[in-house]
Each structure stands twice: as C-alpha cells, then as structure tokens.
Amino acid sequence: MKREQDRIGRDLLAHLKANARASTALLARELGLSRSAVQERIARLERDGVIAGYTVRLGEETTQNRLQAIVRFTMDPKHTSEVVKNLRRIPEAEACFSVSGAFDLVVFVSAGSAVRLHQVLQDFGEMPGVERTTSSIVLVTEFDHR
Numbered sequence: 001m002k003r004e005q006d007r008i009g010r011d012l013l014a015h016l017k018a019n020a021r022a023s024t025a026l027l028a029r030e031l032g033l034s035r036s037a038v039q040e041r042i043a044r045l046e047r048d049g050v051i052a053g054y055t056v057r058l059g060e061e062t063t064q065n066r067l068q069a070i071v072r073f074t075m076d077p078k079h080t081s082e083v084v085k086n087l088r089r090i091p092e093a094e095a096c097f098s099v100s101g102a103f104d105l106v107v108f109v110s111a112g113s114a115v116r117l118h119q120v121l122q123d124f125g126e127m128p129g130v131e132r133t134t135s136s137i138v139l140v141t142e143f144d145h146r
Helices: 007-018 024-031 035-047 077-088 114-126
Strands: 067-075 093-098 105-111 130-137
Touching: 007 024, 007 035, 024 035, 067 077, 067 114, 077 093, 077 105, 105 114, 114 130
Parallel strands: none
Antiparallel strands: 067 105, 067 130, 093 105
C-alpha cells in the first residue's frame, strides 16, 4: 500500500537526496528524532520502494569537459520498445523518457568529445523506426536536483 509521506518523511528524503551518506546520528539530530527512529524510517522507505537505491553523483570537475545534449525523437510508435532497447546499450545515453507532445522520446546524452557526440547522434538517426531527431547542446546546467 502506498503511503503519503508526512513532514518528517519528506524532510528525511530531502536530507538523503542532498547527502545519501549522511550518518543516522546526523540525520537524527537534524530531524529531532532518535537514531533508531531514523533507521526504522529509512528501512521502511526502502522496503516500500520509496528509496530504490543509492548512487554516486559526479562532481563538476568530472563532468565539465563532457559535451551534454538533449535529443528529442520522433518515431514510428511500433518501434518504441526496440529503440529504447538499443538506447540502453549506448553508454552515452544517460536517461530516456517517453513524453507527450510533438516528440516521442527525450534522451539525455553525455559524450567525452565532439567527435563521439556526433557519432552517437548519427547512430540514433540510423536506428530502425526513428524518423527524426532534434538535438540541443547543453551550454550550462543552471541546476540539477536529481
């Protein structure tokens, strides 16, 4: 059963999104709870699937020399699952979203060089079922709360 998060649950999630490595002692102090209460809440959030896992966010030093692009796909709907399957195999394709509106998919791409980005974009356009792609190069990331 899906539960609505209370204020403490939302605050705990916000703290963990900012720093998933924060100790339970620190979280307990910041939330005004006991360590065991924080541990129980985290365990419940994991068990309920609210917290699906933990990850590493790369620092700006690591990502600043990479070219990032947002690629919008128009395609034959019969080929969506095949295209998504092919996109999963391309390491530069970091995220893929099915969207409503004029486009069918939006893909976030990060490449180590202009040459590699060009090749990835060409590969996208050659996939069976892809009718058209439109790309925008990211100049500056103003914020990213993911």
